[in-house]
């Protein structure tokens with residue numbers, strides 16, 4: 001497993017993160033198997049959110065399963081996210097909601113500290129002073145060690161940074177060979193012939209690199225928002241052809257090549273995988289042994305339906 005030292009953040013963390021969004025349907029034994037398989041493959045980082053399942057069900061399943069794994073709490077990084085409150089039709093970054101969410105997360109995960117807390121999607125009427133006050137309280141109480149965000153554009157991060165005194169060390173963003181908007185826009189800039197030139201995120205990739213914010217690429221195998229994977233999907237023949245060729249050359253699965261494509265990018269990102277199938281977890285982890293050349297990276301990008309402008 002490739003390990004990373006996050007600037008101002010946790011050290012020696014795995015480049016592949018086990019996402020727990022899909023853990024809601026598992027019993028404790030099956031969840032323990034996923035957690036343990038990931039750990040045995042070198043993953044020491046697990047991602048949660050308050051909105052994964054009703055009443056944080058994924059966190060509850062994980063909290064019940066973790067004691068069955070034999071893994072020590074201090075040997076893993078537990079991350080969760082708060083702020084998405086779909087059940088009451090709003091995104092909420094008020095101090096009250098952040099503090100209450102953190103306590104709920106700790107109770108469900110059965111731990112007394114979170115390594116990382118991220119603000120999930122932007123509460124568009126957030127008050128940065130409130131976020132700062134909540135983070136100060138959580139840090140002082142020893143409940144949260146590192147902070148960050150997800151799905152935020154550069155100026156929202158700047159606004160937060162004006163008030164929040166803790167380093168904001170992660171930004172969790174969608175990135176896959178299908179959903180490569182983070183990479184497309186600067187390539188096609190100023191080109192009226194393609195929607196790839198539309199700036200949808202304020203150049204968040206370059207901003208994060210400039211500010212030493214580690215990007216966590218969520219859903220590295222997904223098509224669209226949640227339309228299933230492109231791996232072995234007949235709608236993506238050229239992509240699967242190139243994935244297949246490189247998979248054969250490297251002796252790994254196509255999924256591993258797609259994840260290796262994310263990890264090959266010089267931004268030194270983490271990739272958050274979502275499978276609950278232990279065999280697929282092993283497949284994914286093989287990505288960190290793959291050596292993609294500069295040319296391989298472009299070959300995959302072009303096979304995904306992009307072209308050189």
Ligand SMILES: NC(=O)c1ccc[n+]([C@@H]2O[C@H](COP(=O)([O-])OP(=O)(O)OC[C@H]3O[C@@H](n4cnc5c(N)ncnc54)[C@H](OP(=O)(O)O)[C@@H]3O)[C@@H](O)[C@H]2O)c1
Nearest residue numbers: 019020021047150218219220221222229255273274275280
């Ligand atoms: N910040 C955010 O807004 C946000 C949003 C969404 C997700 N996330 C995080 O990202 C994590 C990952 O999301 P995700 O589950 O959408 O990511 P993903 O890993 O890109 O997609 C998982 C899908 O890929 C399939 N898959 C995995 N390995 C495969 C293989 N070897 N061959 C064929 N198919 C394979 C899985 O099928 P099988 O189940 O059959 O393996 C599953 O359907 C979540 O758990 C969550 O932690 C964050």
